Amino acid sequence: MNTSPVPPAAEPDPYPTTTRPYRQSVAERLYLPLVGGLLVTLRHFLRNLFHPGRMLTIEYPEERRNYSHRFRGHHILTTRPDGSVRCVACFLCAQACPAECIHIEAAEHPDVNIEKYPVVYEIDMLRCVFCGYCVDACPEEAIIMSNNYDMAYFNRDQTIVGKADLMKPFTFDEELLGYRPRYPEEEAVRAKMRREAFSLVDAARRARQEQTAEELSAVSATSAATAPPAPPTAAGSPASPSAPPS
Amino acid sequence: MSPTTAGPAASPGGASSGAGGAGAGLADLADLANLYQGVRSKFPAGSITPVPADAGFDQPTWIVERDVLAELARELRDNRETRFDLLMDLAGVDFPDRQERFEAVYHLYSVPRNARLRLKVPVAESDPVLPSLVPVWNAANWAEREVFDMFGLRFTGHPNLSRILCHEAFQGHPLRKDYDAARRWILTEDKIYKPHFDLPGGFQAGQAGGPGQGHEIPESGDDDLFERMTINIGPSHPAMHGTFRLMAVLDGETIIASDVEIGYLHRCFEKMCETHTWQQVIPYTDRLNYCSSFINNVAYCRTVEKLLSIEAPPCAVWARTILSEFSRIMDHCVCNGTTLVDAGGLTNFWYMFQPREEIYGLLEACCGARLTVSYCRIGGLSQELPPDFMARCRRLLEIIPPFVSDVEKLCDHNRIWLDRAVGVAAISGAEAVNWGWTGPCLRASGVPFDVRRAQPYDLYDTVDWDVPVLYGGDIYDRYRIRNLEIRQSLKIIRQLLDRGMPEGPFIVDDPHVALPPKEKAYNEMEAMIYHFKLIMDGIQVPEGELYLPTEGANGELGFYILSDGTAKPYRIKVRPPCFPIMSTFSKLIRGGSVSDAVISLGGLNVVAGELER
Numbered sequence: 001m002n003t004s005p006v007p008p009a010a011e012p013d014p015y016p017t018t019t020r021p022y023r024q025s026v027a028e029r030l031y032l033p034l035v036g037g038l039l040v041t042l043r044h045f046l047r048n049l050f051h052p053g054r055m056l057t058i059e060y061p062e063e064r065r066n067y068s069h070r071f072r073g074h075h076i077l078t079t080r081p082d083g084s085v086r087c088v089a090c091f092l093c094a095q096a097c098p099a100e101c102i103h104i105e106a107a108e109h110p111d112v113n114i115e116k117y118p119v120v121y122e123i124d125m126l127r128c129v130f131c132g133y134c135v136d137a138c139p140e141e142a143i144i145m146s147n148n149y150d151m152a153y154f155n156r157d158q159t160i161v162g163k164a165d166l167m168k169p170f171t172f173d174e175e176l177l178g179y180r181p182r183y184p185e186e187e188a189v190r191a192k193m194r195r196e197a198f199s200l201v202d203a204a205r206r207a208r209q210e211q212t213a214e215e216l217s218a219v220s221a222t223s224a225a226t227a228p229p230a231p232p233t234a235a236g237s238p239a240s241p242s243a244p245p246s
Numbered sequence: 247m248s249p250t251t252a253g254p255a256a257s258p259g260g261a262s263s264g265a266g267g268a269g270a271g272l273a274d275l276a277d278l279a280n281l282y283q284g285v286r287s288k289f290p291a292g293s294i295t296p297v298p299a300d301a302g303f304d305q306p307t308w309i310v311e312r313d314v315l316a317e318l319a320r321e322l323r324d325n326r327e328t329r330f331d332l333l334m335d336l337a338g339v340d341f342p343d344r345q346e347r348f349e350a351v352y353h354l355y356s357v358p359r360n361a362r363l364r365l366k367v368p369v370a371e372s373d374p375v376l377p378s379l380v381p382v383w384n385a386a387n388w389a390e391r392e393v394f395d396m397f398g399l400r401f402t403g404h405p406n407l408s409r410i411l412c413h414e415a416f417q418g419h420p421l422r423k424d425y426d427a428a429r430r431w432i433l434t435e436d437k438i439y440k441p442h443f444d445l446p447g448g449f450q451a452g453q454a455g456g457p458g459q460g461h462e463i464p465e466s467g468d469d470d471l472f473e474r475m476t477i478n479i480g481p482s483h484p485a486m487h488g489t490f491r492l493m494a495v496l497d498g499e500t501i502i503a504s505d506v507e508i509g510y511l512h513r514c515f516e517k518m519c520e521t522h523t524w525q526q527v528i529p530y531t532d533r534l535n536y537c538s539s540f541i542n543n544v545a546y547c548r549t550v551e552k553l554l555s556i557e558a559p560p561c562a563v564w565a566r567t568i569l570s571e572f573s574r575i576m577d578h579c580v581c582n583g584t585t586l587v588d589a590g591g592l593t594n595f596w597y598m599f600q601p602r603e604e605i606y607g608l609l610e611a612c613c614g615a616r617l618t619v620s621y622c623r624i625g626g627l628s629q630e631l632p633p634d635f636m637a638r639c640r641r642l643l644e645i646i647p648p649f650v651s652d653v654e655k656l657c658d659h660n661r662i663w664l665d666r667a668v669g670v671a672a673i674s675g676a677e678a679v680n681w682g683w684t685g686p687c688l689r690a691s692g693v694p695f696d697v698r699r700a701q702p703y704d705l706y707d708t709v710d711w712d713v714p715v716l717y718g719g720d721i722y723d724r725y726r727i728r729n730l731e732i733r734q735s736l737k738i739i740r741q742l743l744d745r746g747m748p749e750g751p752f753i754v755d756d757p758h759v760a761l762p763p764k765e766k767a768y769n770e771m772e773a774m775i776y777h778f779k780l781i782m783d784g785i786q787v788p789e790g791e792l793y794l795p796t797e798g799a800n801g802e803l804g805f806y807i808l809s810d811g812t813a814k815p816y817r818i819k820v821r822p823p824c825f826p827i828m829s830t831f832s833k834l835i836r837g838g839s840v841s842d843a844v845i846s847l848g849g850l851n852v853v854a855g856e857l858e859r
Contacts, residue, residue, distance in 0.1 A: 014329075014358040015675035016692040019719035022668045024661065033659035040652050041593055056603050068632070072614035096781050098526035131529040131620045136628070137781050139767055139774060145614070179614040181764040189633045 067147055069185055071178040072130045074148040075123055077166040078141060085167060087142040089116040093134035101127035102134060121163040125151055132179045144180035282306075282363075284327055289314050304552070304792050307364040315367055316377040322354060322363070323382055330354035330363055331679050333379070335793070336389035337806050337819035338397035340423045347371040348397055352379075353793055353806065353821070357679060357693060360700050364793065369399060378404040385682025388829035396421040396516075406442040411512040411858055414439050420517055421817075427514075427521050441493045441505035474502075477840075481510050485588060485844040488854030492831075492843065499839045504832045508858055515859040519818040523784030524550055525624060527815065532618035534820060535856040537580045538573035538799040540609065542856075543622035545796035548703065549805040550624045553792050554785070556759060560748035562626035567705045568639065568742050569609065569621070571735040575646060576602045577799030577851070578686070578728040585725060585848035586657065589666050594653045601646040608638050624785060625760045626753025639743055643736060650732050658726070667722035671834040671846035674719055681833075682826030685801025687850060690727045691719035697797035709741045721849040759785055784813030798823050800851045822856040 027033065048055055058065055067073075078086045089106035105120035134143050153159050286294050293314045297307040310318060322330040335353040346368035354363045369376060378401035379386040390401045391410040398419040401407055409416065415437040418425055475496045480486035489510035495503040515534070519527045531546045532539040544566050551558060558566070583598030606616040611632045613621035621628055632638075657663045673681075675692040688695055696713045698706040714730035716723040753760045757776035766773035789811040795804045801823025808817040827850050834850075835843040 014693075015679055016717055016719075017674050017676045019669075019672045019674050019691065020717040021672065021720055022664065022718055022722055024664055024668070025659075028659050028661050028664060031661050033655075034661070037656040037660060040655050044593075044597075044652070056600055068611040068614070070612070070614040070629070070632070071610065090778075092778065092781050096526070098522055098529050129529050129618065130615060131618075132614060132628070133526070133529075136761060139777055141764075141768075186633055193633055 067149070067178075069147070069177060069183055071145070071147050071149070072132045073146045073178045074125075074151055075128075075134070075161075075166055076144050076146050076177075077121060077163060078144060079167060085117060085121070085142070085163065086140055087118050087121060088114060088140055089118040089121075090139065092137040092139060093143055096133040096137035098131060098133060099127045099129045101125075118163060121166065122160050123166065125153075125159045125161055126156070135179055135181065141181060145178040146176050147178045148176065282322075282328055285318075285321055285325055288321060289318060294318065303364070304794070305362040305364055307366060309366045309368065312367050312369060312376050315365070316379065316382070318365070319352075319379050319382045328356060328361075328363075329358050330356045330361075331383075332357055332684075333383035333385040333389070333682055334362075334684075334795075334802065335804055335806060335819065335821040336386065336393055337817070338393040338399060338421065339808060339817050340397060340421065342423050344368075345370070348374060348399055350376055350393060350399060351806065351819075353804070357695050362793075374399045376401050378402060378407075380404055383682065384680050385826045385829070388825060389682075392825075395419070398422070408439065408442070409509075411509040413437075413509070420514055425517075427517050439507045441507070443493075443495055443503040443505055479840070479843070481507070485847070487584060487847060487852065488857075490828075490847075490852075490854070492847075494835075494840065494843065496840070501835050501838055501840065501843060504835060504843070506828065506831055508828065508854075511854040511858040513859070515820065516818055519815050521814065523813050524787055524815060525785060527818065528622060528624075529618065529620045532620055533855050534822065534859065535577070535798060535800070535803075535824075535853045536617055537853055538577035539617065540569050540573040540619050540621060541577075541796065541798050541803065543619065544570055544704075545794070545798065545803045546805055547622040547624050548796060549792055549794040549807050550785075550787060552794055553787055553790055553807060553809060554624070554759060555788075556625055556754055556756060558626045559750050559752065559754060561631075561750045562752050563704050564742060564745075564748050565612075565627060565631055565635075565752070566622065568739050569612070570704070571739050572605045572608065572639075572642070574799045575732050575735050576605045578732050581800070581848070581851040582653065582725055582728050585721070585845060586653075586663070588845045588848040589663060591657065591663065594656060597649045597652050597656075601642070601649050604642055604645050608635075608642060611635075611638060623753060623760060625756065626751070628753075630752045631747070636743060636747065639739065643740055643743070646732070646736060650729055654729055664722065666842075666845060667725065667849075668718070668720055670721050670838060670842050671849070672718065672720040673830065673834060675717075678719070678830075681830045683801065683830070684826075685798065685823050686727045686731060687724055687800065687827055689714065690716045690723040692717040697795045697802050701795060703796065705742060706738070709738050711738050721845055724849045786811065786813055787815075793821075795821075800824055800853070801827065820856075820859060822859065824850065824852045824857050828852045828857055 080086050088109075089104055091104055091106075094100075094102040094104055101124040103120065103122040103124070104118050106116045107119045109115055109117045130145075132145060135145055138144075286296075293311045295309040297303055297309065322328045332355040333352065334355045335351075337351045337353070339349045339351060341347060341349065348369045348371065350367045350369060352365040352367070354365065355361070356363075367376060374397075376390075376399055378390055380390070380401075380403070387405070388410060390404055391407060393399050394401065394404075394407055395409040395412050396419055408414070412420065413431075413433045415433045416431055418429075420427075477494055477496060479492040479494065481489040481491040486492065491507040491510070493505050493507070494501045513533075515530055518530060522530070528543055528546060531542040534542045547558075557563075579598040579602045583595040583602075586592075586594040586598075609619050609621070610616045612635070613619050613628060673683075673691055675688070678688050678691045679693060683691070684695065684697075692715060694713050694715045697703075699713050711734045714727055714734060716727050716730075757773070757780065759780075761767070761780055762770075762773035762776055767777040768774075787809040789809055791806070791808045793804055793806040795802045797803070802821065803823055804821035806817075806819040806821065807815060810816040831847065831850065831852075835846050838846070
């Protein structure tokens with residue numbers, strides 16, 4: 001049953017069956033490249049000595065790292081203007097949680113327009129994986145995350161954080177906020193970038209207009225002087241021959 | 247003076263056209279019916295049933311009877327037409343309703359032909375025995391142990407068929423469908439893993455087993471018993487990069503045999519996937535290879551997207567490619583940094599960890615977490631890129647190369663490092679392929695296999711980059727190739743940045759897959775309903791199965807996914823790149839000293855989260 005179309009001998013062995021280790025040169029045997037290495041470490045030493053600000057390490061409790069405003073830290077339950085919890089106990093966050101760390105007990109809200117509110121809202125911080133799925137799931141913007149990452153507790157009971165503690169850190173201080181559906185500060189940056197982009201485009205357009213105007217005037221000057229060769233000059237200009245309206 | 251050249255490698259895909267219709271990897275399914283006729287005709291009719299091409303499989307699939315499996319495997323490996331020399335993955339699947347309850351799924355890959363093949367072997371519960379394929383592919387050794395551990399299938403002829411991920415005192419087989427995911431066992435110390443030393447003198451007969459007995463002098467063996475000593479390194483040992491237990495038999499300072507016990511970090515990722523919705527699996531994938539968690543996100547999301555027949559929008563694909571490459575750089579930095587620490591070069595650790603720190607800053611600005619990013623979603627990304635994304639990337643492109651070249655200046659021609667690393671734990675390309683290696687470790691042995699080149703995905707076929715290859719196969723070349731790959735990754739990123747960020751959404755606009763934008767969910771009834779429905783019910787992935795490879799930081803990261811059409815995966819099998827690599831560890835360190843074993847482990851870049859899942 002030799003149906004193999006490939007002749008066995010025609011193909012070279014696809015892989016190396018032996019290893020070809022690196023061979024040291026004479027300079028390497030004499031440890032000469034170590035001098036270059038010493039210069040590298042010396043450069044780093046001097047740089048760290050004279051520019052300690054460039055070092056990446058920080059002395060943590062005194063100095064804190066600047067995280068972005070998307071940081072996924074300790075959760076926050078947001079509140080209504082009257083200070084009551086915004087959550088309507090719809091259980092979407094508990095359902096979306098991959099770590100199953102959210103425990104909610106719902107009750108009827110006195111206000112008929114709101115229907116429900118959580119009597120108990122607990123997050124087990126030891127189970128939580130800080131993935132942000134609860135924030136994605138919330139239809140009320142009732143749970144968001146903060147920038148707070150140092151969560152330390154004295155015993156395990158404290159790690160199950162209740163409603164009161166989840167509502168406490170929310171102070172409308174934008175420095176504190178982390179992962180959430182909208183980033184107003186980012187919108188500001190984007191708007192600024194858009195303005196800059198627009199002004200760049202504007203500047204480019206204005207420059208082009210001026211250039212075309214100059215060329216046109218040059219063309220008209222030459223065409224006034226010598227009539228026949230005018231069309232090729234106009235067609236050869238980079239911008240469109242007809243000047244755009246102001 | 248210049249070291250071994252790292253020339254660009256020819257694409258294996260372009261070079262192969264020999265096998266009829268199978269040269270293009272996953273692509274050609276039309277010829278499936280008469281595929282590899284030459285191989286199939288050597289076996290009795292009916293023992294191999296190819297799945298018809300229109301059955302919706304991603305790659306050629308054969309249903310094989312177990313009687314011919316061993317013969318067929320050898321034939322597939324040796325036949326010049328097929329040359330399936332890399333056993334990528336072995337997955338068990340449990341179908342309680344079927345008559346033949348279990349299925350062993352072998353994923354084969356042919357490096358010279360760039361073709362893939364899937365073999366499915368159904369096995370009945372009453373007689374769950376398969377022939378072992380260890381004589382054909384060494385990679386089958388640990389893979390079969392894992393299937394035995396998880397499903398209780400037995401493999402005749404396996405040299406050491408024992409549990410690998412679960413504890414020896416564990417009862418039952420956790421990935422069977424009738425095994426309750428919440429079940430707990432009290433693990434006692436009377437049943438623990440018995441190391442398997444393949445010594446000629448029959449050394450493993452009943453010693454070096456019990457707690458604290460690792461150092462016992464063996465009862466049988468040859469005359470110079472007292473020269474031999476068995477030592478434990480790990481499980482909790484700084485040199486073990488995680489929690490592995492290495493048991494080594496020493497003759498003087500030379501390791502003459504060793505065995506590795508893994509599983510200390512096993513958390514049953516695959517079982518957990520089956521109890522969660524498709525979207526909820528993403529945070530779990532972060533914890534596979536936690537040095538480059540974003541690549542795991544991408545690999546998983548790509549696979550599910552393919553099963554859903556959707557495509558992420560261009561902006562998301564662009565960002566995925568860039569951030570994957572940054573994650574790869576990070577992973578290589580960690581690997582090289584820690585390897586050099588093991589060899590005593592602490593300075594390199596500081597230099598290598600600075601780019602990593604900066605890249606973490608980028609990832610955190612994108613998604614809010616440094617290590618466990620969970621940035622991908624099925625269908626795109628979780629949120630749009632930050633406004634300063636381009637500026638941050640550009641800054642990183644300036645920061646990273648000086649650190650890499652500093653490390654190169656310190657180490658590349660440094661005799662102290664060369665003497666430690668050159669020729670240590672060397673493996674040839676042919677052997678590495680047989681052991682199932684992929685990734686930088688394989689490319690350091692001279693085999694130019696890279697999934698990004700062999701089966702391009704995302705934007706890798708639109709940018710200009712090379713696959714670096716070295717031929718030493720030792721620790722030194724594994725270290726060098728990572729530095730070379732960092733430069734290639736930077737090259738890819740630079741090209742993509744120059745191309746500019748594509749306009750458009752960051753996630754697909756499909757309310758059955760992706761949550762509607764929050765503005766809509768707050769204000770529109772329809773979007774609100776979709777929002778609730780998607781979270782309560784999850785994504786409904788159509789029935790089917792798929793194996794999709796992605797180039798992880800240390801090799802082919804494959805997700806084999808089975809869906810039964812519900813909101814939860816039926817089965818997810820991860821092909822962790824370092825699992826086959828780690829199975830070679832005992833072989834690699836034999837004949838070396840203990841200190842060589844330590845730097846070998848660092849150079850292999852074994853990440854416990856991915857190895858033990």
